[in-house]
Amino acid sequence: MHSGMHPIDDDLVRRLVAGQFPRWADLPVRRFPSGGTVNAMYRLGDDMVVRLPLVAGGAGDVATERAWLHRLAPHLPTPIPEMLGAGQPAEGFPWPWSVYRWLAGENPEEGALDDPDRLAEDLAGFVAAMRGVTLSGAPPAYRGGPVASLDAPTRAAIEQLRGIPEEGVDCDAAVGVWDEALRTPGWDGPPVWLHADLMPGNLLVSGGRLTAVIDFGCLGTGDPACDLFPAWNLLPVSARQVFREALGVDDATWLRGRARTLSQALIALPYYRNTNPAMAGNARHVIRAVLGEN
Numbered sequence: 001m002h003s004g005m006h007p008i009d010d011d012l013v014r015r016l017v018a019g020q021f022p023r024w025a026d027l028p029v030r031r032f033p034s035g036g037t038v039n040a041m042y043r044l045g046d047d048m049v050v051r052l053p054l055v056a057g058g059a060g061d062v063a064t065e066r067a068w069l070h071r072l073a074p075h076l077p078t079p080i081p082e083m084l085g086a087g088q089p090a091e092g093f094p095w096p097w098s099v100y101r102w103l104a105g106e107n108p109e110e111g112a113l114d115d116p117d118r119l120a121e122d123l124a125g126f127v128a129a130m131r132g133v134t135l136s137g138a139p140p141a142y143r144g145g146p147v148a149s150l151d152a153p154t155r156a157a158i159e160q161l162r163g164i165p166e167e168g169v170d171c172d173a174a175v176g177v178w179d180e181a182l183r184t185p186g187w188d189g190p191p192v193w194l195h196a197d198l199m200p201g202n203l204l205v206s207g208g209r210l211t212a213v214i215d216f217g218c219l220g221t222g223d224p225a226c227d228l229f230p231a232w233n234l235l236p237v238s239a240r241q242v243f244r245e246a247l248g249v250d251d252a253t254w255l256r257g258r259a260r261t262l263s264q265a266l267i268a269l270p271y272y273r274n275t276n277p278a279m280a281g282n283a284r285h286v287i288r289a290v291l292g293e294n
Contacts, residue, residue, distance in 0.1 A: 004055050004056060005054045005055055006016075006053075006054065006055070006094065006095075006103075008040045008052055008054070008093070009031075010029050010030065010042070011032060012091060012092075012093060013029050013042045013044075013050055013052070014029050015090075015091045015150040016050075016052075016087060016090060016091055016093060016097065017029065017044065017050065017087075017099075019091065020085070020087055020088065020090065021087075021099065024044060024045070024048070024099075024201060027044050027045035028043075028044075028045060029036055029042050029043070029044055029047075029050070029230070029239055030042065030043050031043075031250055031283065032049065034201070035107075035201050035276060035277075035278025035279060036146030036201060036215070037054075037272070037276060038053060038054060038055065038057065038058040038061060038217065039051050039052060039054060039058055039061075039215075039281060040052050040054055043102070044099060046102070047101065047102050048084060048100065048101060048102055049097055049099070049100050049101075049102050050087075050097065050098070050099050051085075051097065051098050051099075051100060052093070052095075052097040053096075053097065054168050056094075056095065058095065058217070059095040059213075060217070061217025061218070062095070062096045062097065062098055062217075063096070064139070064216065064217055064219060065081070065083065065098065065121070065216050065217060065226045065244070066083060066086060066096075066098070068135075068138075068216065068219060069081055069082070069083060069101065069134055069216060070083070071093050072130075072133065072135070072193075072216070072219075074130060075132070075133045075135075076126065076129050076130070076213075077125050077126060077129050078122070078125075078126045078129075078210055078211070078212060078213050079103060079211065079212040079213075080213055080214065080216065081100045081101070081103065081108070081212075081214055081215075081216070082100060082101040082253075083098055083100055084099045084100060084101055085098065085099035086098060087099065092273055094260045097143055101161070102254075103204055103211070103212040103214065104204070104211065105110050105204025105205055105206045105211040105212055106204065106205060106206065106207075107201050107203065107204065108200050108202050108203055108205045108234055109200065109284070110200065110233070110235075110236075110281065110285050111236075111285075113205075113234075113235075113236070114205075114207065114211055114284075115207075115208030115209070116235055116236050116238070116239035116242075117209060117238065117239050117240065117242045118208055118209060119205065119208060119209065119234075120230075120235050120242040120243040120246065121234075121236070121238070121241040121242060121243075121246055121268045122209055122210035123198070123210060123230050123243060124242075124243050124246035124247045125246070126167070126195075126210065126213055127195075127198075127215040127228075127247060127267045128246075128247060130193045130195055130227065131192040131193060131194075131224055131227075132193075135193070138193060138219075138220050139219075139220040139221075140191075140220050140221065140222060141191075141194040141196040141218060141219060141220030141221055141222040141226060141232055142196050142197070142218035142220065142225055143196055143218065143260065143264070144196055144219075144220055144221065144222020144223055144226050145222060145223070146186050146223070147182060147184075147186065147198075147223075147225075147256050147260065148182060148186075149156075150186075150263045151178075151182065152262070153208070153236060153263075153267055154178055154263040154266055154267065155175075156264055157263075157266040157269075157270060158171050158174050158175060158178075159171075159265040160270045161174075161266065161270055164273075167269065167273070167284070168288055169266075169269070170291055171228060173225075173291045174262065174266060174287070174291065177258065177259055177262055177290060177291065178259055178262070178263070180225065180255060180259070181255055181256055181258070181259030181260075184252050184256055185252045186256070187222075187223040187224065187225065187253070187256070189224075191221035191222050191223070192221060192222070192224045193220075193275070194219065194220060194221060194222055194223075194226045194227050195216060195218070195219055195220075196218035196219055196220060196222070196226050197211060197215060197217070197218040197225065197229075198213070198227055198229045198230050198233075199229065199233060199264065199282065200230075200233060200234050200282060201215075201278065201279075201282075202214050203230075203234075204208070223253075223256065224253060225253045225254075225256035225257035225260055226257070226260060227257075228243075228247075228249065228253070228254070228257030228258070228260070228261065229257070229260070229261045229264070230243065231243050231244065231257065231258070231261070231263070232261045232286050232289045232290050233261060233265070233282055233285065233286050233289075258290055258293070261286055261290065262286060262287065262290040262291075264283075264286070265283040265284075265285075265286035265287050265290075266283075266287065268283040269283040269284065269287070
């Protein structure tokens, strides 16, 4: 998927675990298939997972989670990852890595949700709880700044997609949505706590309900519109409205959230279309969902 990816396999993970956590050395290690773009996941026994950065940029996410997960957990209504071991570079692997408690559940899929309205309520409850966190010292959230800060990469992605006609993206309509967001008033309140990467791959569900939220590497504070992603990357139209009403989102924040979600999808589609089917598929879904509203 990326240049500079470090090769990771079962044997490397076994050596890392045995060298730094000998009490777990005899547990089976097996790769867990994931559509993630920054980390590799390996089951460790039945109750744990080893998460290792694939690229140098992921190392910073490890540090972020080590600093904040245990502090955020008591404030949230939904389980989040619990770190059990802080691994260090070794065996030729150049970055820090982590062992977490395994969280049960499945990633939700757009168009195949058991109870979209209940899930929308659960997601709104999580987002509201994040916004209500008052811990000080938070970093700026990834993508948490003004919409205009995404202007150059968004427009570049639209032009790139013009050159891929087989994707069928209405690029003029995408420009229209984006320009509308740039004309929309920005967030003028205090920055709020955000997960900032609420993709389906970072959500776990069971029986139609949200059971956990994972991957907090992008967390921080910023524009509350950043955590509206599930409205378009996961929820159908009716549940989208449930989500909005539960959070009490004003028109300007809704438009910024829609444009931010579209921007991420426009950038992801040309980048991942040949390397990550899950990311590319969700990007196509978002583009259809957003442009279909106009």
